[in-house]
Amino acid sequence: MLGAIIRFIKFLNTAELTARFQRAVGVHYxxxxxxxxxxxxxxxxxxxxxxxxxxxxxxxxxxxxLFLPFAFWNFDFFVARRxxxxxxxxxxxxxxxxxxxxxPRPSCPPAIRIADRYAQEHSMPSTHAVSxxxxxxxxxxxxxxxxxYPLWIGVTAAVSLTVMVCLSRMYKGLHTVMDLLCGWLIVAxxxxxxxxxxxxxxxxxLSPSILAPIVNLSLSIIALAIYPYERALGLTKADTAAxxxxxxxxxxxxxxSVENPSDVMDGMPFPIxxxxxxxxxxxxxxxxxxxxxxxxxKVVFQNAARALLCMLVGIEFxxxxxxxxxLVSVNLHWLKNREKERRSRA
Numbered sequence: 001m002l003g004a005i006i007r008f009i010k011f012l013n014t015a016e017l018t019a020r021f022q023r024a025v026g027v028h029y030x031x032x033x034x035x036x037x038x039x040x041x042x043x044x045x046x047x048x049x050x051x052x053x054x055x056x057x058x059x060x061x062x063x064x065x066l067f068l069p070f071a072f073w074n075f076d077f078f079v080a081r082r083x084x085x086x087x088x089x090x091x092x093x094x095x096x097x098x099x100x101x102x103x104p105r106p107s108c109p110p111a112i113r114i115a116d117r118y119a120q121e122h123s124m125p126s127t128h129a130v131s132x133x134x135x136x137x138x139x140x141x142x143x144x145x146x147x148x149y150p151l152w153i154g155v156t157a158a159v160s161l162t163v164m165v166c167l168s169r170m171y172k173g174l175h176t177v178m179d180l181l182c183g184w185l186i187v188a189x190x191x192x193x194x195x196x197x198x199x200x201x202x203x204x205x206l207s208p209s210i211l212a213p214i215v216n217l218s219l220s221i222i223a224l225a226i227y228p229y230e231r232a233l234g235l236t237k238a239d240t241a242a243x244x245x246x247x248x249x250x251x252x253x254x255x256x257s258v259e260n261p262s263d264v265m266d267g268m269p270f271p272i273x274x275x276x277x278x279x280x281x282x283x284x285x286x287x288x289x290x291x292x293x294x295x296x297x298k299v300v301f302q303n304a305a306r307a308l309l310c311m312l313v314g315i316e317f318x319x320x321x322x323x324x325x326x327l328v329s330v331n332l333h334w335l336k337n338r339e340k341e342r343r344s345r346a
Contacts, residue, residue, distance in 0.1 A: 013178035015106035021170045022112055048171070056168035058135075058161065059128030061239065066291075067135075068246070073290055074283045079146070081206075081254070082198045083138035087131060088247035090190040092223060094130040094183065095240040098122045100228045103179075111173040121236050126175045129183025132165035137191045142198075148269040162187075205251045213252045220248040 011017070025048050057063050064087075071080035103124040105113070136158035144151055166183075169175040205212050223244055227237065275283070 009178065012181065013176050015108070015111040015176060017177050018106045018170050018173060018175065019110035019112070021167070022173060025171060052168035052171040055164040056128065056172065059131045059165050059169075061242065064131075064246075068250075069290055069294065070287060072250075073286050076143075076146075077254075079139065079142045081202055081250075082142050082194065083135060084247055084250055085198055085201060086138050086190055086194040087134045088243050089194070090130045090134045090186055091127060091243045092240060093190070094125055094127040094186050095236050095243070096227055097125055097182075097186075098127060099236050105174055106176050108173060113174070114172040123175060124179050125182035125186060126166065126169055126179040127183065127239075128169050128175075129162070129166050129180045130186050133162045133184055133187035134190060136161045137187060138194070141191070141195055145269060148271050206255055213255050216248055216251050216255075220244050 068080070068084065071083065099122060101124050102122050105121075105123045140154045140158045143149075144154060162184075166175075166180045169180070170177075205216055224241060227240060
């Protein structure tokens, strides 16, 4: 019995399942490129390429840059805070597990790798499964009972979102079924823990006590300090640092604010109405002006942080270099110094 279970688990982790799904949706190799041994990728159903490209964006950084500000400024502080709490915790453990395990992407062939910026990362677990699952879970759990809508609609939307994002990663040849299932396992563990303790953690982080921002900042620094850096490829590390920084910055910023006006409990469940034209215009002004300010702040402080980091490790700072270049350069510099220390001790 145990042997059968182990064989089944290994089967779920094979690239053959990914390849079967790709063949089922029309992904196959095209003509061989004359200049080399590489082959083009052909799509029998071109419409599916656009469909899965859209769904995979829902697990990318670009989506969260647009979505999280909207959730805070135009939706509900109460729900948005808890969403960020669960999302950041789940993403941290998912990214750390990915770099610690260092499992490769599904082998090609039989799978077909479609060009993607995440192709150089490790595979297990799927952090797209983690991020989409926790966003869907948080929106469902923390709006159910708070807003008046049929629960089956919320469950259907949450499951559909998560499944489509996960299928988009298999479509691109980036994950096995086991990667996705392990991502959902993290969603289940973090989701249950968040359902039980999110209110208490949120209340502490927003409490008037000076300990709240100190504990927040300290835990964020510790989390990045114990992250498995030596196995990281740079891109995952950058994403993890961004996730931790978002969580830390949002809660410290809210702690410093006077009030959280959306934490209204009287009158629940709130009816869902189509907003008036005036409120939509006001919300659009608020959102786009905030995004403009956010963009300027990001450019200024990001370049300042890069310059300081490069100065501390003795690397020449150049404008236009992205986070990955700086982080990989700093990581290589650090590893070279550690290697020198080991040789000197030997």
